[in-house]
Amino acid sequence: MNVGGRYAVRVVAAASLLSAVLGSIHAFSVFIEPLETRFAVSRSAVSLTYSLALVSLTVAVLLGPRIFGRWPAAVFVLGVGLFAASGLIIARSSTSLFELWVGYSLMFGLANGLGYGFGLQLAAQFCPGREGLAMGIVTAAYALGAAISPVLFDVAIAAGGVGTAMLGLAAALVVASGVSAAIMATARAHFRIAEKGAAAPASALRGQALLWLGYFGGVLAGLMVIGHAAALASSLNPGVASWIAPMIIAVCNLLGSLVGGRLADKVPIGILLATLALITSAALLWLAILGTDGGLYFGLGVGLGAVGFAYGGTITAYPAAIAKLYGMEQSATVYGRVFTAWGSAGLLGPLLAGYLFDLGGDYMIALFAAAGIGLISVAAVATLFWRQSRREC
16 A cells, blocks of 8 residues: 555556546536426426435445445445446436436435545545545546536437436446456455544534535535536526536536645645635636626636636545544544535535526526635634644644
């Protein structure tokens, strides 16, 4: 498990491969309008599909550490891929929103959280001292999948509808999980289970609560925009291709993941987390003010890109911060708890955006509301690290 060793490289590569395919969940906005037509339902109802998938994903990350170490890594990732593909096949043939929720939101969502959470923590375990970089690479791969998939989904939908796109994704998951399992087998990878210890002191629990609040405020805006990217772009700039907004966000998400992971190993983590939250709030105000009048590139492109960059940095920096604050032995457990903030934001953000859109006919109120919530993240992070600096003095 040496940094830069051949086993470390293999494990990070295998985790990143599966992560890239799983990242396609964040291209769901491409499906919104076709699913509205298919089931003849409101946008908020369709948006609930994505929100429920994020809830399932969150439950998997929270409970995953209890089962991560029960099987060799190769067996685990192969099982995740097959389970995810099964869910997508059910969703492909769904004739109601309930069936879609069972296949996509529940099964694919659970598999997504298990695969992503497992790969993220396993990569960090194999790269002691550079946890941020390892987690950044796996997260960047997740973002890469979200960047590539909108175009592929758009082509598949045009050729045969949403069902064709989901069948293609199921096939990709089977292949990716098989290759990932083969690589993990050559490295004889196995998740290291944390030793049971004493209960965390009250100060540590208060710190986790502040991390939860900071994470919630930091990612709510990103998930709100990601969940409605194609529809948001169309609302601000009618006629824009449906794949452009998800791709801009995902590419910048990828860049933010790499930069955030690297900076997490180099700069004070509190400053990094607060700065990313400020960038998010500023980007939302940019979209609300200049998203329409500023043009496709200056107004919409810059705003969406900044949201994607800050989101990518945030979802990389928080697990890295937790690993450094609590140690790798407790990282998976503590991260699972704090990650429920991401799931809560994932449930509230897209659903709230859909509700406010149905209410007012545009996304303006949602953008301003999310910008304000981002400031809560800044306050929580500042409080946490101010208290920590006081204890160290």
